Amino acid sequence: MSDLAALGPVNTTILASLLTVAAILVIRALRQLNRGEVVDALPVTIALVLPLGFAVWAANGQLTSNMEEAVTRAEPRVKQTIMAMMLTRSLLSQLIGAAGTALLAATLMGGALALTVPGDRPRLAVGQAAAGLGGGVVLVALTGMSLQPTALLAVRTLLYVAAVVVVISAITNAHRRGPGMQLGTLAAVCFPIFVAAVDQATMAWFAGTSLREIALAAPTAKQALMVDTISSLSTLRTFSAVHLSLAAGLALLGALSAWRTARTPDASTGSRALAALATVVLVAGAGVGWASNWLAGF
Numbered sequence: 125m126s127d128l129a130a131l132g133p134v135n136t137t138i139l140a141s142l143l144t145v146a147a148i149l150v151i152r153a154l155r156q157l158n159r160g161e162v163v164d165a166l167p168v169t170i171a172l173v174l175p176l177g178f179a180v181w182a183a184n185g186q187l188t189s190n191m192e193e194a195v196t197r198a199e200p201r202v203k204q205t206i207m208a209m210m211l212t213r214s215l216l217s218q219l220i221g222a223a224g225t226a227l228l229a230a231t232l233m234g235g236a237l238a239l240t241v242p243g244d245r246p247r248l249a250v251g252q253a254a255a256g257l258g259g260g261v262v263l264v265a266l267t268g269m270s271l272q273p274t275a276l277l278a279v280r281t282l283l284y285v286a287a288v289v290v291v292i293s294a295i296t297n298a299h300r301r302g303p304g305m306q307l308g309t310l311a312a313v314c315f316p317i318f319v320a321a322v323d324q325a326t327m328a329w330f331a332g333t334s335l336r337e338i339a340l341a342a343p344t345a346k347q348a349l350m351v352d353t354i355s356s357l358s359t360l361r362t363f364s365a366v367h368l369s370l371a372a373g374l375a376l377l378g379a380l381s382a383w384r385t386a387r388t389p390d391a392s393t394g395s396r397a398l399a400a401l402a403t404v405v406l407v408a409g410a411g412v413g414w415a416s417n418w419l420a421g422f
Contacts, residue, residue, distance in 0.1 A: 131216045138178060139217065143224040146171040150228050153310070154235040165313055172229055172317050175221035179324060182217035211335065218328035226321035229314040230287065236314075237294045240307040250308075250377065251296030257374040258288035261319065261367055268363040272356065280326050284319070284367075291315045295378045312378025316371035323364040327357060 131139075149168045156163045265284050269277040294311030334353040338346050 131220070132213050135182060135213060135217050139175060139221055139224070142171075142175045142178060142221075143228070146175065146225070146228050150232045150235075153232060154239060157236055157239045157307075157310075163310060165309055168232070168310075169313055169317070172225055172232075172314070175225045176317075176321060176324065179218040179221035179328075182221075183214050186214065186217075208339075212332075215328050215332045215335075219325055219332070222321040222325035222328065226283075226318050226325060229318040229321060230290075233287065233290050233294065233311045233314045233318065236307050236310045237290055237297075240297075251292060253377055254292045254295045254312075254374055257370050257377065258292050260370045261374075262288055264363060264366045264370065268360070271359065276326060276329060280322055283322055287315060287318050291374060291378070295374075308378040312375040315378075316368055316375050319367050319371040320364075323360070323367060327360050327364070330360065331357060 146168075149171045153163045153168050262281065262285055265277075265281040269281050291311045291314075295308040297307065331353070334349070334356075338349045338353065341349055
């Protein structure tokens with residue numbers, strides 16, 4: 125997992141390009157917020173989910189094709205080497221794409237909150253609903269960590285707690301009209317992206333470390349370890365689906381609360397904000413559902 129050269133020139137170029145474009149749009153959105161301008165949520169949302177979409181393809185379509193090619197090799201050592209390289213490339217694509225996306229989504233959430241002056245009156249009713257959904261995300265994460273008490277899941281839970289605090293603050297302090305109204309929308313729509321990216325990175329890291337342990341284990345222990353790994357990944361995917369559902373509900377709350385109170389729905393609050401949310405949920409759900417799903421074939 126530490127050999128970045130295994131990512132390959134094609135995946136490296138694609139991921140670097142996608143993350144660079146996403147970073148440019150995030151910086152542009154933050155500059156617009158700083159100037160009090162309206163930010164269109166749809167382009168920046170699409171840019172943020174594209175690396176996750178590529179990671180899903182790398183973990184399924186690309187890996188499947190490469191594995192089918194590796195099987196045709198006659199020499200067992202060559203076959204095994206190619207398969208190991210393809211697995212590593214798939215996991216690195218997931219890990220780097222998801223980690224980069226999570227960092228950019230967190231930057232936009234935190235930046236939106238820091239650069240927008242809070243509204244005159246906090247939106248307490250909306251804030252209470254947001255706290256319920258955000259608390260659900262943290263509770264589910266804590267439950268998952270209790271079932272598998274590892275440092276990896278502890279870090280994930282801490283990241284969720286920080287993100288939940290930011291997005292609840294953004295929704296509660298969003299303005300009722302004007303450019304400040306988009307604060308809740310942007311932060312809320314970024315939240316499921318962040319959740320899905322962190323979960324996908326978690327699964328990629330867990331799968332990579334587990335496969336390394338399996339490779340180094342005694343032959344008699346390999347099968348049992350693989351079964352445990354597949355079972356653990358299945359559990360992670362189940363909890364991730366719940367995380368994402370609650371995060372999507374929180375995002376919908378932020379988008380609808382801004383849209384409902386707007387005098388004139390603009391590009392950041394109306395149908396484009398809801399389209400952005402739909403894009404997030406579809407791509408993020410694919411990432412949660414199919415990340416590391418290829419292990420079931422072993």
